[in-house]
Amino acid sequence: MMYGRITGTGSYLPERVLTNQDLEKIVNTSDQWIRERSGIQERRIAAEGETCGDLAAMAAERAIASAGIDPAEIDLLVLATSTPDAALPSTACLIQRRIGMRAGSCAFDVSAACSGFVYALSIADQFLRSGAAKRALVVGAETMSRVLNWKDRTTCVLFGDGAGAVVLEAGEEPGIINTHLHADGEYSRLLHTEWGTSHGIEKLIAAPELAAISMNGSEVFKVAVRTLGRIVNETLAANDLDKNDIDWLIPHQANIRIIGATAKMLDMPMEKVVVTLQKQGNTSAASIPLALDTAVRDGRVKAGDLLLMEAFGGGFTWGSALVRF
Known part of the structure; x- marks a missing residue:
């Protein structure tokens, strides 16, 4: 019996910080109102021209470095996102090329909103358990700021941009139980x-x-x-x-x-x-x-x-x- 085990993690956040005080200047809200209802103090916002794929690639490269492997050794890339770079091709395919995965390896997007990473992790684990892949890269990445109405205080104060990734490797010891x-x-x-x-x-x-x-x-x-x-x-x-x-x-x-x-x-x-x-x-x-x-x-x-x-x-x-x- 083979299992997927996390052997590397990585993440990336855009440089721009948007605080609750900043939001007070653009929408009818307050730092106290946001903190009491959500616990959020600040969030990161992607720069103009910075895409979901950009964030994902940075997180992916850091996870690969953490795992100490060559990206060409990865058989599978699953990207969880609701804010892809385009309707097609999949953002996962764009990342595959950017980070140096070999041509012919499997890459696709998964859309399950905030549950997307758990869905993607489960899918990748099944590939490893079945023997269809030996190493997988699972990424969750979003540019939620691109799908917000900045006049709607019930939503624009909640979301931020960022990406996180893990490398999974097949092994006999349970990792993803x-x-x-x-x-x-x-x-x-x-x-x-x-x-x-x-x-x-x-x-x-x-x-x-x-x-x-x-x-x-x-x-x-x-x-x-x-x-x-x-x-x-x-x-x-x-x-x-x-x-x-x-x-x-x-x-x-x-x-x-x-x-x-x-x-x-x-x-x-x-x-x-x-x-x-x-x-x-x-x-x-x-x-x-x-x-x-x-x-x-x-x-x-x-x-x-x-x-x-x-x-x-x-x-x-x-x-x-x-x-x-």
Whole structure:
């Protein structure tokens, strides 16, 4: 039996910092209002001309360097994003060329909103378990600032840009122990954008605000807390684990109240939860690998630790990954 094991992590954040005080100047909000409702203090914003692929490539190269391998050794690249560089080709194909992966290796995008990284990790793990690949690169990258209405204070204060990546290598020792993925399109209208390629470019030009995120925050919050509670219980039960067996919770970085509610379900002190949203905001599919890389590089997450990653996002989608680091 082969398993995927994380052997390298990397991340990248754009240089520009947008603080709550900066937002007070462009939309009707306040630092206190944002902190109380989300826990966010600042976020990073991609520079003009800086694309999702640019962020992803930087994070990917750092993860590859961390793993100590040649990019030509990677068989598979899975990129989780809701903000690709273009409708086609996939942003993953553009990254494959940029970072020096060999021609003919497999590369594709996955779209599952904020749950995208967990989805992509699960897919890559299946490739390694089946023997279809020996090494995989999994990246979560977003330029969420490009799909925000900067006059809508309920959404523009929450999101940021960034990318995180991991290298997976096949081995006999369990790394990705298992994953659990779910979706329910019944709730799709609670967190969505109106525009897609099927509507035609003319409609977007006439009404560019259709591309911006729309969210019913209170309803999303209620469903997220309830759903994440179920996925935590499902993961523990599937692995015959007690809450105390988890060393670190690495959640999607959407809202400090949601994160706190999940930690409470695990009877886990916040000191054992990796939280980065104060300085990064909600980076959607990038948030979990960004948080993981942060905790690995500052020494909190160590070899042998048992990690629970969990996410909830538009679709609705949700999922978890139980990982022995």
